[in-house]
Amino acid sequence: MRIIDARVRLPQDQRPAGRYEAPTRQTEQYDRVLGLTDKMNSGTLEALLRVMDAQGIGRAVMHAESEGGEDMDALNIGLRGVLDAHADRFVGIGSVDVGQPLPTAMVAQAMRAADLGLLGISFQPAFFGRDIDARELYPLYSRAEEIGLVVAVHTGITYSRMHPLRHERPELLDQVACDFPDLRLIACHAGWPWATEYAAVARRHPTVYLEFGGLAPKYVARPGTGWDAIFGMMANVLRDQVLYGSDWPVMQPERALREWRESGLPDHALEALFTTNAQRLFGLDAAGSTRTGP
Template identity: 75%
Template sequence: MNIIDARVRLPQELRPSPTYAAPRRQTEQYDRVLQLTDKMNTGGLADLLQVMDAEGVGRAVMHAESEGGESAEALNEALCQVLAKHPDRFAGIGCVDVAGVRPTRIARQAASIADLGLLGITLQPAFFGLDIDDRSLYPMYSRAEELGLIVAVHTGITYSRMHPLRHERPELLDQVACDFPDLTLIASHAGWPWVTEYCAVARRHPTVYLEFGALAPKYVARAGTGWDPLFGMMPNVLRDQVLYGTDWPMISPTRAIAEWRASGLPGAALQALMHDNAARLFGLGSPSQ
């Protein structure tokens, strides 16, 4: 199988600051659970390419997301440089300046992202004190829908102790999907602990995809962890709306691929998860190629 990773991060070494840093209350639980700071500061592009080659990951979608304090233009420029050097390995999703959000500005930034040839926009409204359906984001959603851009939104738990969970609730993404019915949305991290509700959002909106970046597949497949409804729907009614992703360097492709293969998913469901859905969504080749 030629695997497509739907979510990897722009390496820290290519960002405006070569060292990852954030407020302690934002990172302390991320570091305990995911070793975020260490992974961000040690994961380089050469390492990513090496593990992709070793694990049969032919393509990856690189996200230039920001959790605050970085210029969207600078991040998008750095992302484009990666794409120019490795056009056969990466596609790109850009970002907008959500901090101090100015609706007209982020709508223009969405248009700039389309002009750069990027596939969409990635954002984490909760890290800026915003709900997913905050009206200040609506001009950006509208422009993205008009231009055919995908929008990937952080959903579910954030380990930051500075940003409340209420910003991530499923009914907020559902509202955006209702208001922009032709906008393709990715629920990044698949919305735990509201798994049943996010399944319902995806089930009623074929424009909504659920992506597993930064999650350990063995827990998704383990009964009683809260993932049961989604894991049960992956071989059938939601098979075409799930995306394999690692959020590298948060989860190693080596671990993620091994755990998905051991999860018990039927072969057709694994093929859809790890290649076909991303190939169709991002235009990265025909299914089963």
């Protein structure tokens, strides 16, 4: 099985800033729970390629996402550099600064990402005080739908103590999916603690994918942790709408892959999770090449 990691982060050594830094109130719980700052600062492109080789990961979708404080255009250009150097290993999802006041500026930034050959755009509404269905984001969704960009949206819990959870509730993504029925949406981190509701959103909308980056699969598979509805549907009605992602360097692929294989999912569900869903969503053929036509 040729594994596709649907979510790795642009390594810190490929970003304009030499070190990952963010406000203390934003990072203190991330550091306590996930060790985020140390992991980001120790993550290098060389290390990522080594772990991909060791774990049999043929391709990865690299996200130039940011929680703020970085030049998104510069991140997207840095991502393009990685893709140019390793075209056989990565495809890219660019970043858009949704904190800027003008919707036209967001659209222009998304168009620049598309001009770089990136397959989609990523943003984290809560970190910028936006609801997923904020009216300021609608021109961005509209243009993405029009030109075929995938939109990856942070959903569910954020450990930042500066940003409330309410911005990323499931009914907000449901509204966007209703208003843009051909827009392909990724619910990054799969929406816990609203797992039942996000399962319902994905069940209603075949254009919505649930991605598990940064999560420990053993908890997704464990009854009573709040993931029961999504996990129970991963082998059947949601099988074609789930994506394996590590969120490297936050979660090491070795652990994530091992725990998914030990989760009890049948082989057909693991193949969809690890490979075929990402192939279809990102236009990758069976050999891992990016298709240039429909």
